[in-house]
Amino acid sequence: MVKRKKIDNTIWTGLLTILALLYVYPVVMIFFNSLKQETAITTDSAFALPTPEIFAGLANYVNAIESKGFLQSLGYSLLITITSVAAILICCSMCAWFITRVKSKISQALYFLFVFSMVVPFQMVMFTLSQTADALKLNTPYNIWVIYLGFGAGLAVFMFAGFMKSVPLEVEEASMIDGCNPLQTFFRIVLPMLKPTLVSVGILEAMWVWNDYLLPTLVLDIKKYKTIPMLIQYFRGSYGRVEMGPMMACIMLTVIPIVIVYLAGQKHIIKGVAAGAVKGETT
Numbered sequence: 001m002v003k004r005k006k007i008d009n010t011i012w013t014g015l016l017t018i019l020a021l022l023y024v025y026p027v028v029m030i031f032f033n034s035l036k037q038e039t040a041i042t043t044d045s046a047f048a049l050p051t052p053e054i055f056a057g058l059a060n061y062v063n064a065i066e067s068k069g070f071l072q073s074l075g076y077s078l079l080i081t082i083t084s085v086a087a088i089l090i091c092c093s094m095c096a097w098f099i100t101r102v103k104s105k106i107s108q109a110l111y112f113l114f115v116f117s118m119v120v121p122f123q124m125v126m127f128t129l130s131q132t133a134d135a136l137k138l139n140t141p142y143n144i145w146v147i148y149l150g151f152g153a154g155l156a157v158f159m160f161a162g163f164m165k166s167v168p169l170e171v172e173e174a175s176m177i178d179g180c181n182p183l184q185t186f187f188r189i190v191l192p193m194l195k196p197t198l199v200s201v202g203i204l205e206a207m208w209v210w211n212d213y214l215l216p217t218l219v220l221d222i223k224k225y226k227t228i229p230m231l232i233q234y235f236r237g238s239y240g241r242v243e244m245g246p247m248m249a250c251i252m253l254t255v256i257p258i259v260i261v262y263l264a265g266q267k268h269i270i271k272g273v274a275a276g277a278v279k280g281e282t283t
Helices: 002-034 059-066 070-101 105-117 126-135 145-164 169-177 182-193 195-211 214-219 228-235 244-264 266-278
Strands: none
Touching: 002 244, 059 070, 059 244, 070 105, 070 145, 070 182, 070 195, 070 228, 105 145, 126 214, 145 195, 145 214, 169 182, 182 195, 195 244, 195 266, 214 228, 228 244, 244 266
């Protein structure tokens, strides 16, 4: 029995390793191609390793940074990601606290409304989103976070509400006896206890906002503002010409920051997702 279990574990480990390599392979090939001369990146040689004859070093990365306004796009992407994630974490954690602590039909209806929003396809609202954003003046990098807050609230509230049920109510009652008002209780007592879920939700939402192409394209004025995913498309020139080298380098520059953030907080992601999934239902 023990021997068979070891064999099964070995098989599963092998299969999962192969699956992980298949996921990583496209990123590795993009990295290798970003080190090649642009003329060497063709359909026939795209999967070949760079050789000394076609090795370009960091020339493609320098070209990607210096052309097309990369640094400006990087600034807009950072601004949108930071403001959106901050708004989602603060507003949704407070909303989840209200839902789990106030037992009423309104709070239950609000919870199920957030859960329902997770299954509504973005395509259902994308055609009216641009006009609505223009009418409400939400079409700049400085206030597009309001739109991201609406679309990201469903998952965040679901995970926060699940973890909030594990927070002892007696701790909050003790803080109020000591003279804390509700806001002080939340920010001084509840919020620090939400650290695993805060980190996991923050990373998941940051990955979504950072890599998002469709929503900024629909909402922002592309003549004035470009995020990095939008900028990548501008390496496609006229008459079908594509600057493959700088495009590959720009993709790698986009991937690296979010990978670093993910690796730094991956243990918190597991804790936060597990806590939210186990208890993520209202009573």
